[in-house]
Amino acid sequence: MTAQPRVGWIGLGNMGTPMSHRLLAAGYPLTVYNRSKDKEEALRAAGAATADSPAALAQQADVVFLMVSDDQAIRELFAGPDGLLAAAARGKLLVNMSTVSPGISEEMASLSQEHGHTYLDAPVSGSVKQAETGQLVIMAGGDEAAFQQVQPLFGHLGKLALHLGATGNGNRAKLAINSLLGVYAQGLAETFLFARQHGLRAEDMQTIVTNSALGNVFSKLKGEAIMADNYQAAFALKLLAKDLRLAQAEGLNTPLAQTVHQTFQQAEPALGDEDVIAVIKHLQA
Ligand code: NAP
Numbered sequence: 001m002t003a004q005p006r007v008g009w010i011g012l013g014n015m016g017t018p019m020s021h022r023l024l025a026a027g028y029p030l031t032v033y034n035r036s037k038d039k040e041e042a043l044r045a046a047g048a049a050t051a052d053s054p055a056a057l058a059q060q061a062d063v064v065f066l067m068v069s070d071d072q073a074i075r076e077l078f079a080g081p082d083g084l085l086a087a088a089a090r091g092k093l094l095v096n097m098s099t100v101s102p103g104i105s106e107e108m109a110s111l112s113q114e115h116g117h118t119y120l121d122a123p124v125s126g127s128v129k130q131a132e133t134g135q136l137v138i139m140a141g142g143d144e145a146a147f148q149q150v151q152p153l154f155g156h157l158g159k160l161a162l163h164l165g166a167t168g169n170g171n172r173a174k175l176a177i178n179s180l181l182g183v184y185a186q187g188l189a190e191t192f193l194f195a196r197q198h199g200l201r202a203e204d205m206q207t208i209v210t211n212s213a214l215g216n217v218f219s220k221l222k223g224e225a226i227m228a229d230n231y232q233a234a235f236a237l238k239l240l241a242k243d244l245r246l247a248q249a250e251g252l253n254t255p256l257a258q259t260v261h262q263t264f265q266q267a268e269p270a271l272g273d274e275d276v277i278a279v280i281k282h283l284q285a
Contacts, residue, residue: 008061102168
């Protein structure tokens with residue numbers, strides 16, 4: 001990879017938009033692709049080029065990041081008719097930052113290698129605010145030399161990037177921490193509900209949690225969302241429900257993991273597009 005690599009970015013959702021903006025602001029030449037073209041406009045206005053397909057994007061970039069919903073999206077973007085692997089180019093570094101299964105990473109890593117590319121799984125912990133401020137935690141699996149090459153770019157996206165070993169290990173670490181996220185989210189929601197049922201003010205409960213040893217960035221942001229009754233998705237509940245399904249498929253079936261898995265699957269049909277903390281509406285019903 002050259003000193004100032006050309007960057008390609010696929011997936012301009014809640015996370016991909018601020019993350020790609022940061023690389024553009026850091027001075028990297030950037031080309032973006034999003035399935036729904038309207039989401040490319042803000043990046044184009046800020047100076048990014050756009051590509052008509054993942055294959056076209058691969059031609060114009062040395063390193064390609066993906067930040068999309070799920071395994072299905074990754075399969076289509078890599079192996080679809082106009083996918084990354086349909087490009088004639090070779091020698092690209094393909095960095096999948098989406099939360100997906102370890103299995104799809106192993107499959108795409110092997111296909112990438114057959115086409116002369118290198119694949120890294122590099123999902124993130126943190127949400128939109130951390131994406132905007134470059135404070136994500138990045139968990140990577142795959143070739144260590146490739147990880148070192150992409151470190152300078154990770155430095156603009158996160159406060160920490162860890163190499164965890166083989167392909168899929170980034171995904172495994174991400175499923176582990178998002179299981180904890182499910183436990184926190186349900187626990188926080190139940191705490192506020194209990195307080196409400198006993199006539200305690202949400203503002204007071206928030207002050208108590210924030211100032212206790214249990215207060216953290218998550219409890220601060222989600223407590224504020226509960227107080228404002230604002231459940232617009234920063235991290236959509238359906239995405240956490242997906243992550244908990246992936247974790248269970250990997251064998252995470254301890255008591256709390258099972259409980260949150262069940263809660264979020266049940267909440268998803270009605271509340272999937274709202275934020276994770278909208279689980280409070282499911283629990284109070
Ligand atoms: P999002 O806002 O729902 O955006 C999803 C992106 O994936 C969009 O660009 C969407 O394209 C694209 N996509 C979905 N299916 C596709 C397909 N079949 N083909 C091509 N593109 C497809 O999601 P997000 O919140 O940015 O999350 C992205 C990933 O990061 C997920 O894996 C999520 O679990 C993970 N994550 C999210 C957060 C968070 O707080 N939001 C935090 C950490 C990790 P369209 O615009 O065309 O729909």
